[in-house]
Amino acid sequence: xxxxxxxxxxxxxxxxxxxxxxxxxxxxxxxxxxxxxxxxxxxxxxxxxxxxxxxxxxxxxxxxxxxxxxxxxxxxxxxxxxxxxxxxxxxxxxxxxxxxxxxxxxxxxxxxxxxxxxxxxxxxxxxxxxxxxxxxxxxxxxx
Amino acid sequence: xxxxxxxxxxxxxxxxxxxxxxxxxxxxxxxxxxxxxxxxxxxxxxxxxxxxxxxxxxxxxxxxxxxxxxxxxxxxxxxxxxxxxxxxxxxxxxxxxxxxxxxxxxxxxxxx
Numbered sequence: 001x002x003x004x005x006x007x008x009x010x011x012x013x014x015x016x017x018x019x020x021x022x023x024x025x026x027x028x029x030x031x032x033x034x035x036x037x038x039x040x041x042x043x044x045x046x047x048x049x050x051x052x053x054x055x056x057x058x059x060x061x062x063x064x065x066x067x068x069x070x071x072x073x074x075x076x077x078x079x080x081x082x083x084x085x086x087x088x089x090x091x092x093x094x095x096x097x098x099x100x101x102x103x104x105x106x107x108x109x110x111x112x113x114x115x116x117x118x119x120x121x122x123x124x125x126x127x128x129x130x131x132x133x134x135x136x137x138x139x140x141x142x143x
Numbered sequence: 144x145x146x147x148x149x150x151x152x153x154x155x156x157x158x159x160x161x162x163x164x165x166x167x168x169x170x171x172x173x174x175x176x177x178x179x180x181x182x183x184x185x186x187x188x189x190x191x192x193x194x195x196x197x198x199x200x201x202x203x204x205x206x207x208x209x210x211x212x213x214x215x216x217x218x219x220x221x222x223x224x225x226x227x228x229x230x231x232x233x234x235x236x237x238x239x240x241x242x243x244x245x246x247x248x249x250x251x252x253x254x255x
Contacts, residue, residue: 013166020164020195038195038226045197049165097235101212106205109198109234116233 003030005068009048011056016048019066030070031138039117040068040077040136046110047079047088047132055083055130070138077118077134086130087123089115146174147192154253155183156246160192163200172203179207184216185253189246191222201234208240217241221249 005026009015020041027037048064056062065080092111096104115121118134125131144167147158155178163171178186186207204220211218221243223231231237243249 016164016166017162020162035226035229041195042197042230045164045199049197049199053165095234098238101205101208101239104205104209104235104239106209107198107202109201113198113230113234 001030002071003069005066007066007068009064009066011052011060011062011064013049013052015052015064016045019044019048023068026068027070027075031075032141033138036075036136036138040075043114043117043134044077044079046114047134050088050110051079051081051083051130055081055086059083073138075136075138079132079134080126080129082129085125087125088132089121089123144170146171148174148178151250152254154185154187154250156187156189158189158192162195163193163203164195164197165199168197168199168203171200172206175203175207176210179210179214179216184211184214186211186216186218187246187249187253188218188220189222189249190220190224190227191246193227194224196227196230198234201230201236204236204240217253219243219249219252221246 005022007019007022009019023040024037051064062082067078069076088111093108095109095112118136120135122133145160149156157175157178159171208218219241222245223242241252243252
């Protein structure tokens with residue numbers, strides 16, 4: 001079922017949990033895919049943690065705009081923040097998924113999880129804002 | 144976040160509750176690494192009450208696994224739900240962490 005969720009988040013990590021609850025409610029009422037909200041929440045957690053912990057570090061009063069839209073078989077999420085230009089997709093190194101425990105580096109999986117759990121991710125710098133667009137196709141049986 | 148701690152035989156069991164995300168990972172890290180620092184050599188992290196984990200939580204699991212391996216100890220996870228299991232699989236953690244079906248299997252593995 002088509003629908004849209006629009007949330008303005010304060011520059012505070014507590015907001016990640018608030019958005020997660022709203023996302024669950026929104027996706028559960030607009031799709032039948034029971035694992036979709038979990039995957040979206042993992043992706044949004046990584047995206048927002050980067051923005052709030054690093055991008056907006058020096059702008060305590062800044063807000064992050066999140067728009068989530070279900071239209072036909074596609075979920076589109078647009079995250080906009082007023083931080084300095086930063087493309088998280090370009091900066092992320094390829095993660096090491098194979099080394100044994102001693103050689104496995106700690107960290108560096110955040111953006112990788114976003115890319116794994118969403119079908120497509122795109123970055124743009126628009127009017128002094130970072131804009132990240134994430135899309136995911138919803139299984140036909142689950143719309 | 145709330146974390147339950149139990150001891151069965153020689154095994155220290157850490158039970159994180161609800162969510163390990165970027166906000167709560169620090170508390171999980173302090174609890175788990177604190178248990179290892181205080182000399183526990185066999186640690187079972189029981190995910191029976193956990194619904195969610197982000198990469199901030201994966202980071203803590205890897206730190207604990209490395210520390211216990213260096214100390215010739217044992218480290219296992221158990222009772223992992225399907226969503227969390229997928230995060231562990233996608234991130235390549237299933238290959239390097241010992242994941243047991245339930246607490247009994249985890250205790251058996253760790254010699255509790």
